[in-house]
Amino acid sequence: MDTKNIGLRNIEVADTRISYIDGQKGKLIYRGYDILDLTKNSNFEETCYLLLHDELPTSDEYVDFKTELVDARIIPKQMQINMGNWRKDADPMDVLQAFVAAFGGYYDEEFSTKEASYSRAMNLIAKVPTIVSSWHRIRNNKKIIEPDSNLSHAANFLYMLNGEKPDLEMEKIFDICLILHADHTLNASTFAARQVASTRAHMYSAASAAVGALSGELHGGANYEVMRMLLDIKTEENVESYIKEKFAKNEKVMGMGHAVYKTVDPRSQVLKELSKRLSEKTGQPWYDITNRVEHVTAELMKKTKEMEIFPNVDLYSASVYYMLGIPMDLNTPIFAISRVAGWAAHIIEEKFAEAAPKPMLYRPKAVYVGKYAGPQGCKYIPIEKRTKK
Template sequence: METKNIGLRNIPIADTKISLIDGEKGKLIYRGFDVLDLTKNSNFEECCFLLLHDHLPNRIEFNEFTTKLKEARAIPEQMQKNMKNWRKNAHPMDVLQAFVAALAGYYDEQGSEKEISQQRAINLISKVPTIIASWERVRNDKEPIQPDPELSHASNFLYMLTGNKPDKEMERVFDVCLILHADHTFNASTFAAREVASTRAHMYSAVSAAVGALSGELHGGANYEVMKMLLDIKDENNATNWVKSRIEKGDRIMGMGHAVYKTVDPRSMVLKGLSKKLSEKTGLPWYNITKKVEETTSEIMKNRKERDIFPNVDLYSASVYYMLNIPMDLNTPIFAISRVSGWAAHVIEEKFAEAAPKPMLYRPKATYVGKYEGPQGCNYIPIEERK
């Protein structure tokens, strides 16, 4: 009997304490905390600690943790020199994947296996933004900007990227974006990280694999496609006809619909508010165009009585990043700046979970539907005798 490829959807494969998606209620939970509550009251560094340690830090723990993050921000000078050997049009995700893997060759962390994994988690959370900002500078023939220990995680990245320190409002907008993207259970990239970790490979290998999975347009590349759509529409008055034309052709409207959420993606609600705020601040039209795309798509699908469709995290994040002056092809690497905290937490859980102190090697079963023995089998014919 042939087994259809359903992408492991709705098939539980492991327990986790890290995050929960309630698709029916439209909730996302980090270690018991509603992500909407965290975006109102917390910051990205605190959320990283929560994901890694299963509790919110007290003041001493928070100060120690943020100090470690700041001390680990710089990347080796040789790594930045090596970037100059790459072609300038190399995709930022390819650069990121390569240099994440390369970190293993630069650092020799000491301690127990779990302590080493925690050190590598700090290294990755701190250095991924520096790798991305350095590449953006290098490919534009500019010298990389070194991290500023006086700045927050969000503010420091924007500073290293542009050379300008963002105002508090812009800093907070980006900080909230990082919180929203920090984890999302067993998505494709997280599953890739855990699968590699299950072989007992180290943290850098697992996260490099996750970066590779994130690079695909069906996963991390979707908000890039959303921004291309908005630039194509150009004006709010063009949105309705543009959407109708695409749907009539059977094309998908990027940023609409989700594989897990059956109602509104809670992250999209926050990002919608951020997009509106930035549009009002900058005078740019992207929020209004995006809102029109959302409304038109929802109305058409409802009139067809097919299903209700709601915006996902990509619809409004695209315009938010664009209005933060982040180059479009850095949208997916920005995703990685945040999600690396979740990847690291999942790798540690995969390796050291109390219920399973040794990782169970992932080894799914496939149904072979090709040729075998009997009438459908293959007999080897020497190459000289083949027609």
């Protein structure tokens, strides 16, 4: 098989104990635990502990972990002052990437040990929500809201963002979203994090690279594109004509199809139910419109392409975030608030793998296909003798 032009799909590049995808059966596993089981019984803080430590915490470990996470939420005041110097229309992902990288300058700490890396992981998981909410308040000329130590990770972010404490149902829905997005094996951003970590760069540099990878519309930016699509459609009655036009132009329907899952993405099942609950709670139409997009697209794919297609995590997460009152351009930063837990776990695994031999620096090979390839090469012509072709 010619693998160089298919984005390294199905090419095994590393061992991991963190997560596993069965694309044929539609299963996602965190450290041996089914994601559907975790969304029913766990919470984001406990899931973070699982991803980092390879096991669920005891009661005492859980209390200590939550306390450390809460204590690490505050970011340096100077960082917030520096945010005020940015353009108010700057992309939130650019802001997030810059200030995640900046942690290396704010915290002069040891990075070389596994124990220190766990501490830095806690710093990232706790502080990324504060960066995102601080920037949102700053760009809207609103007073920054400090973290509330009495609130869960999910509730605290919504509070810092909007200035209102969410009700228990909204808190739980957002908490489930965070669990669903916490890890997904070697996706683009996680691979970026591991590649940088393989150079022995510190965790903040690796996490910053992951944020940059996540910002692309083919990765974390896809849920933003889904919500734009839903807003363009406006009503359930418009769905069929909109999707047919997409097919006629051979354009992709955002939120449909996945590179790994060949059946239903298990995360989309949960998000679909959450979208339905929120639509019933808020009276907004987005669940019905999204559900219609799913079915019309699937029917047309069977009819025209003679193949099945299923919704991915972005199709229903877009409407869930929208109905939670989260601005559309924060959809991808919200993704990062969750996925930073997985990134941190992978960075630690990459740098401190217990298996021998130790992981090597990633150095893939490229096939040169440029002009004049071969033994003769090009003949250098002095600049004064060159003519425009």
